[in-house]
Amino acid sequence: MAKVKGAVVVDMDTCKGCNLCVVACPTQTLALHRNVNGKGYHYSYMENPDACIGCSNCALVCPDSCITVYKAKIA
């Protein structure tokens, strides 16, 4: 059976580390990075990339529209 895999790209510079995407993620893919970006925020990143299913929940709740979502079927 083909498996659906997703990947998100977080714009590190515009992320404000509000944590809403981390909470919205149903598969615990995202987390806040221990490093900070230019504004001093702990930006969001894919801590567990294998778990991503490309559901776009994170991108929908992101107030700063800094998440882009990709989804593909892997045989």
Place this chain on the structure above:
Amino acid sequence: MAEVAENIQNIIKPENLVYQKSPVLTDKVMHYCPGCSHGVVHKIIAEVIDEMGIQEDTIGVSPVGCSVFAYNYIDIDWHEAAHGRAPAVATGVKRVFPNKFVFSYQGDGDLAAIGTAETMHAVNRGENIVMVFINNAIYGMTGGQMAPTTMVGQVTATTPYGRDVDLNGYPLKITELIAQLPGAAYVTRQSVQTAAAVKKTKKAIRKAFEIQANKKGTAFVEVVATCNSGWKISPVDSNEWMEEHMFPFYPLGDLKDGEKEDPEALKMNV
């Protein structure tokens, strides 16, 4: 680890794209605090404008409040109004350009406090405009003072012991008031704290713009929102606080769905 990275690179290709920032939003970084609901609502409005293909034909009226700079973020024509007067300005814009889509974007301090008269009368006249109302129960921009929509018992900068009804009155359910008016076509209350809620709000705002296109009357969309800086809690806790304390008092759902009343039916018999 290298394999995982390679897999991700295989997925991140233009043909696999499922969600990206709306092209109607500008590249400017929003000045809102981390986790502010304004950003989500801006995004929803931009997506609706993009999907309907009305970017060239939409005129927004921005309020006074945190969202005063909305014109920097959504790439359409904008008009800035004096505090609370966005519905009046939107009325004028819509009457001069009846074929354009006109919407006002206001917070609770703007729409429900200083602008109550303009709001009520614009809806009562049944102006063909969309009004987006962000209700976060506080004056966010000026430092978290009590707004008319502040909950009973809620601690703010001007009610340090919690809002007391004897002293400060009851919270104002302006959306319920507006739903009574004959000029209102569509009155709804939504929220944006989860992905499902965001999708519902998007449908509501899309419907509001379609009502304007069909000239059915005023469409009013309230969004129950958070102000984590004003409430002085984290964005995630704000969402929980909102669900726990605001939703019982401001229940979500459609309050009116139809069109403005037929003037012929109201005409007196002479």
